Amino acid sequence: xxxxxxxxxxxxxxYDGFRQMTLGRTLWLVIGIKLIIIFVVLKIFFFPDFIxxxxxxxxxxDFVATELSHRVIP
Amino acid sequence: xxxxxxxxxxxxxxxxxFALTAIYHWLFVPLxxxxxxxxxxxETKYYRTGDVFWRKTAQFWQRLFGINFAxxxxxxxxxxxxxxxxxxxxxxxxxxxxxxxxxxxxxxxFFMESTFVxxxxxxxxxxxxxxxxxxxxxxxxxxxxxxxxxxxANSWMQYPVGCEFNPDTMRNEMTSxxxxxxxxxxxxxxxxxVTSAWVIGAVFVVAVSAWYLLKKREAEREMAQKSLRIxxxxxxxxxxxxxxxxxxSAYKVAEVQPMKLAAMEALYNGxxxxxLTAVAWVNPFVQPDYQNEEEAPLRIAxxxxxxxxxxxxxxxxxxxxxxxxxxxxxxxxxxEPSVQEKMERGxxxxxxxxxxxxxxxxxxxxxxxxxxxxxxxxxxxxxxxxYIRDESExxxxxxxxxxxxxxxxxxxxxxxxxxxxxxxxxxxxxxIASMNWLLIAxxxxxxxxxxxxxxxxxxxxxxxxxxxxxxxxxxxxxxxxIGSSAVATTFWLxxxxxxxxxxxxxxxxxxxxxxxxxx
Numbered sequence: 001x002x003x004x005x006x007x008x009x010x011x012x013x014x015y016d017g018f019r020q021m022t023l024g025r026t027l028w029l030v031i032g033i034k035l036i037i038i039f040v041v042l043k044i045f046f047f048p049d050f051i052x053x054x055x056x057x058x059x060x061x062d063f064v065a066t067e068l069s070h071r072v073i074p
Numbered sequence: 075x076x077x078x079x080x081x082x083x084x085x086x087x088x089x090x091x092f093a094l095t096a097i098y099h100w101l102f103v104p105l106x107x108x109x110x111x112x113x114x115x116x117e118t119k120y121y122r123t124g125d126v127f128w129r130k131t132a133q134f135w136q137r138l139f140g141i142n143f144a145x146x147x148x149x150x151x152x153x154x155x156x157x158x159x160x161x162x163x164x165x166x167x168x169x170x171x172x173x174x175x176x177x178x179x180x181x182x183x184f185f186m187e188s189t190f191v192x193x194x195x196x197x198x199x200x201x202x203x204x205x206x207x208x209x210x211x212x213x214x215x216x217x218x219x220x221x222x223x224x225x226x227a228n229s230w231m232q233y234p235v236g237c238e239f240n241p242d243t244m245r246n247e248m249t250s251x252x253x254x255x256x257x258x259x260x261x262x263x264x265x266x267x268v269t270s271a272w273v274i275g276a277v278f279v280v281a282v283s284a285w286y287l288l289k290k291r292e293a294e295r296e297m298a299q300k301s302l303r304i305x306x307x308x309x310x311x312x313x314x315x316x317x318x319x320x321x322x323s324a325y326k327v328a329e330v331q332p333m334k335l336a337a338m339e340a341l342y343n344g345x346x347x348x349x350l351t352a353v354a355w356v357n358p359f360v361q362p363d364y365q366n367e368e369e370a371p372l373r374i375a376x377x378x379x380x381x382x383x384x385x386x387x388x389x390x391x392x393x394x395x396x397x398x399x400x401x402x403x404x405x406x407x408x409x410e411p412s413v414q415e416k417m418e419r420g421x422x423x424x425x426x427x428x429x430x431x432x433x434x435x436x437x438x439x440x441x442x443x444x445x446x447x448x449x450x451x452x453x454x455x456x457x458x459x460x461y462i463r464d465e466s467e468x469x470x471x472x473x474x475x476x477x478x479x480x481x482x483x484x485x486x487x488x489x490x491x492x493x494x495x496x497x498x499x500x501x502x503x504x505x506i507a508s509m510n511w512l513l514i515a516x517x518x519x520x521x522x523x524x525x526x527x528x529x530x531x532x533x534x535x536x537x538x539x540x541x542x543x544x545x546x547x548x549x550x551x552x553x554x555x556i557g558s559s560a561v562a563t564t565f566w567l568x569x570x571x572x573x574x575x576x577x578x579x580x581x582x583x584x585x586x587x588x589x590x591x592x593x
Binding site: 009012013014016017018020023024026027028030031034035037038042043046047048049050051060061062064065067068069071072 | 141147151428
């Protein structure tokens with residue numbers, strides 16, 4: 001019988017590991033829900049990139065310069 | 075001078091939201107670092123002795139490590155979202171200096187931790203004992219390296235080095251990666267933070283072990299007794315190291331952030347031969363009248379202690395709040411200008427920057443631009459002072475700094491004594507398992523360890539106010555021109571989300587602890 005290669009062993013490490021998980025299933029469920037909330041809900045609906053929404057591409061430095069200089073009134 | 079068109083409430087909400095997220099994130103990180111070390115020690119015992127008991131013990135702590143690790147994953151990402159939305163001026167201004175360490179952290183965390191965590195959990199029957207042990211150690215080391223890069227980024231904000239401001243791109247550009255990565259401030263912060271995280275891991279192991287002994291759980295008795303001993307050894311070494319590295323951190327703070335040290339000590343008027351305040355009455359709810367009070371009332375102090383802490387000389391000069399505002403001569407002979415002078419130079423830097431960009435946009439020649447650049451370079455170290463309206467804005471909220479510092483040091487000292495006492499009893503062959511009062515004390519100390527650790531961060535972050543980047547950019551200029559209601563909404567959203575996640579974590583963790591050695 002031929003010896004198993006590295007990639008085969010690596011695949012089975014993860015495959016068997018995930019299949020035999022007990023506590024891990026609950027943890028992955030929590031991680032999954034958390035990632036969906038963070039990346040799908042929070043990032044898209046609540047945390048847009050402020051500068052790219054207010055400045056055209058390539059004009060970000062002008063936008064920030066204006067912001068910083070206009071924050072001050074002599 | 076005053077900040078234009080920025081709702082002050084937006085600044086407060088953005089700060090509150092960042093603090094909430096960072097505090098929540100920091101509930102998981104120290105236990106990951108601390109438990110990472112202790113579970114690796116347990117497995118090393120198994121590797122050396124071949125005793126299956128140690129394998130089961132290591133696996134038990136690895137399961138608890140896994141719960142904490144899973145709950146902490148990605149909570150730090152939210153901080154990066156907040157940079158882009160709430161702190162956009164700051165994000166742009168710091169440029170690649172902040173981005174590079176965070177990118178390295180992300181790559182290290184993903185590849186190193188995900189690979190070795192998988193081998194640690196799935197590889198017990200599939201890889202050799204040596205390779206498995208190496209993976210367990212590398213899981214903890216990977217997390218520690220990740221922490222290094224985050225702390226490098228934080229340290230740069232407190233002590234900006236290795237960079238130069240480019241007025242064309244409006245960004246700080248890295249001139250020396252090594253100066254940023256190996257900044258003495260970052261080295262001190264890393265050593266202090268990591269050793270304090272080991273303390274949390276040790277307190278956690280001792281507390282869980284104490285619970286088994288208190289509950290008279292026979293199946294876990296041996297595991298609890300031996301874990302308690304290892305936890306106490308790690309805890310004693312780590313808490314002593316945390317005290318030593320904390321002293322080094324305070325020395326560095328005295329050098330580069332004297333106002334933070336003055337706030338920590340409620341030192342209104344400094345001078346040579348300064349004593350270190352042990353306790354004093356600083357009203358927690360009111361900023362003291364530092365301009366008129368000589369010192370905080372009911373002060374008990376250690377003679378010459380502060381001078382030694384800050385300058386390594388019993389007679390060294392330590393500036394107080396009022397000295398820093400008025401200007402003073404440093405211990406090394408350098409004259410520190412008054413804040414009024416710094417504010418004037420800051421305004422000059424802001425005006426020169428605007429003039430430079432205007433001239434450049436109008437196609438001015440080198441002869442016109444060059445003197446503007448020279449002036450900007452000269453005044454840029456005080457750029458942030460140009461946004462300061464009143465010098466009182468430069469004084470951080472003293473009560474929080476003063477009390478948080480004492481809570482941290484007081485609890486840190488208590489941990490040293492507690493771990494030393496446990497090891498003394500162990501050395502004397504006393505039956506710790508029958509000392510219920512000691513076991514209850516060990517459990518009570520667990521929340522105290524978190525309070526201690528979070529207090530350290532309160533000192534670090536409140537103490538540097540009003541700056542996001544020390545002397546370069548205050549919070550009012552860093553924050554996005556965004557409505558306070560939007561930030562307030564996400565603040566409450568986070569509060570609910572984090573509370574639910576924390577309840578889930580504690581619930582899963584307690585369930586697993588109750589199961590004990592049974593999977």
